Amino acid sequence: MSTAPGKTPVVSPVLAEPLTGTLIFERGAAESRCVEVPALDVPGVSLDEVLGGRARIAPPVLPHVTEVELARHYEHLASANFGLDTGFYPLGSCTMKYNPKIDEQTCRLPGFARIHPYQPEETVQGALELMWGLQESLAEIAGLPAVTLQPAAGAHGELTGLLTIRAYHTAQGDPRVRVLVPDSAHGTNPATVAMCGYEVVQVPSDDRGGVDLEALYGLLDTDVAALMLTNPNTLGLFDENILEITEAVHSVGALAYCDGANMNAIMGKSRPGDMGFDALHFNLHKTFATPHGGGGPGAGPVAVTAELGQYLPGPIVDRHDDGVFTLVTPGRSIGRVRSYVGNFGVLVRAYTYIRAVGGNGLKDASEQAVLSANYLKSLLEDVWPVAYDRACMHEFVMSGGALRKATGVRTLDVAKRLLDYGIHPPTVYFPLIVDEALMVEPTETESKGTLDRFASVLCRIAEEAHEDAGLLHGAPYDTPVRRLDEAAAVKGADVAWRPDGAEA
């Protein structure tokens, strides 16, 4: 057992209870119960009879635990997790901003949490009004008038947007075959393009980190359905040529799709619709402070031009002149992309956030996010070379390439060492076009003191790399577990616990 340098174990490692590793299946006893079911108050039935011979023969093996064991189990697991309330979480492109507590309260109001999607519309007017209000706010922020709240996540929004574009081209009698995606794009972009049946063509970046205009012009022809672009892009840079880019895309009859992952940089400052984009997805779990939940749920509403609005998936909330809200499906809709109305619980949180900070607060958030990123960059750039050295937006990308060359310490080692300092690492090895990339997004919800400390820690780690590379290769030391064997995970393929003796 290794320990952090300078630390002495205060209890016997034999007697220390590890936070994790013991499965819920391994706790409790056969007779332990947490939730019990009331005695049946209607006549019993023979299950096998009423189910026509489909009654279960061998019961599933689920845990047998008391509530106290459950409470401790998950408290231990939680304490082995790093969340936003734990500390600084500067994950580039993920916008790990603070998740307000009031959001968690409003989404749990029975009038939201216990309404069924098939209730008559007159019984859910409050829910529909909330959705309508959110649609309106997102349309205003995007500068694109038609909004669907249905997509469940960012990648799902991409799928929705691209299928909408596909439907548009098909309706023009001009189905196209290719979609252009910059080399700095998120992996979801090319994956979405492939799911929509298009061929992916990569557009190179220029030496200022934007789309290479000449290369773009060379790739545009009437077989191109769309360009998918993140702006500000994944390098944290606003594409200076954005108007030329969208104009060129339109000149060949293609459409411009904006990946809205980085909307936290530009709320109230610049709108994708005004940049010439035809479609955009939001990530409510990034820009509008809804929690990431350890991987989800998110929500990925899509905003499009009036012309594309007729193809959006339904249902969409419509407000009638008499103030009544109804759900409608656009006339030439691509069809649903999921069941029911969307991730409503996430929509309630995002609506709550938008009403909490208001229009000016959204602009303040973007301004502070950009200032904080530039401030942090200024503290770091002497030690950590920034990939494209110009004013960044809400995030910036540093390269650990020089450090690796000098010391053999990789960005991965730096990330793991940050964990020992109680800081979640930035996004690493993305975007792919930067060697040993570290992508830092502080967000507006961090104090100056937090940013100062982060910069000091990263500079200290760079020193450590020169002093003792081995220290970094071995990091982390002070986490619930240390580096995990990922190759063994694939080889063992242990992806589900089974009762003793059961064969996989």
Added chain:
Amino acid sequence: MRFIPVSCDEQVEMLERVGVESVEELFDGIPEGARFARRLGIADGLTEIELSAHLESLAARNSHGGSVVSFLGAGIYDHYVPAIVDAVVSKPAFFTAYTPYQPEVSQGTLQAVYEYQSMICQLTGMEVSNASMYDGATAFAEAALMAARVTKRDRVVVSGAVHPEWREVLATYVESGTIDIVEVPVVAGVTDTAGVAGAMDSRTAALLVTSPTLYGTLEDLTALGAIAHDAGALFVVGTNPMLLGVMEPPASYGADIVVGEGQPFGNAVSFGGPGLGIFACHKAHIRQMPGRVAGRTTDVDGRPGFVLTFSTREQHIRRQRATSNICSNHALNALAAGVYLAAVGTEGLAGIGEACIAKAHYLEAALVGSGRFERAFDAPFASEFTLCFAGDVAVMQKRLLDRGFLAGLDLSRFGDTDAGRVLFAVTERHTREVLDSFIEEVSAL
């Protein structure tokens, strides 16, 4: 409300350090024509006290499971959620965490996902479960795409008894024409077995059914599975997971992929989302599976630990050759499902399943006995059933709503041409007293 902790003085210091006069200067890179000159047309922010009152007033305009008695289901059910579930998912270390890409500080999420996967495998009888999809419908669509990859075929046969929204999502997902869909009609409330046999061919990647069906009826999965496999196709089975404590698991009928809407496991009804998509399959197909999966391994000190594994299938590594574009999943909802299943345990899940089934059969018999409804189908059902109403369904539902009951789902909503069909869902929360009062109201119609 304001969530920016930087003070005005600090802002000035930060601007000085950056070397700009104003924040505005930082946005100079935005070309003139793309700048937004006016204020956003969104109202000013509210204080928490005002905000809370505003949201409460919106919520108060909705009837809900606590204010009316609801028999609505069709995938989303108002089951009881034990207090421990919300206590766990409300822990900030769970709900504010990001995707567990740094496993050393994400063991809580990863172990919980592994435990969830294990429980889903136990329930479905499958060897592998992923960490969740968005919902049942997208899991269903992704199952068709996966079957096409596994079999290298380009056509799927889908039962017309599958929830229409699931079928619609499938159709949207294959909009680009990569896969052809053939739909098999419904006879007597279940999939037409002869029709399925006739529809299968050597291009067919999968037969997709659900049991229970949209109508609550139970399919003959043994026969359907055999037809699928005879044609060399995969057998995709959608399930209501809440019934798997008392019903034979899909694996025992030869299912190759099992999907389902996992909302009933400890997740709020919440207007239909977020729930979670259950997705389980054979280990042999793990590399074709969409979505994340957690696996058990050890750390450098030999301690047990968990990581996201088989990631080379995924978009952040494989890009356009990924098995799906899915990135965010419904991890927190899967956590809720895991806590729920641990809380109820084997016996609790069986007891709840049995209660739902017994109460559904009690209500069905009484409604038919009232003379107001007739059985729509003879096929067996579990916790949900379809009846035919002789009169105007909308009028009937309106009258019962006035009496405090959401009297089932009018299936004409889905273009059901046999007018008068109403789908009722029953849960363990419906006491006999409530059922009897509903029966009384129906009898008085």
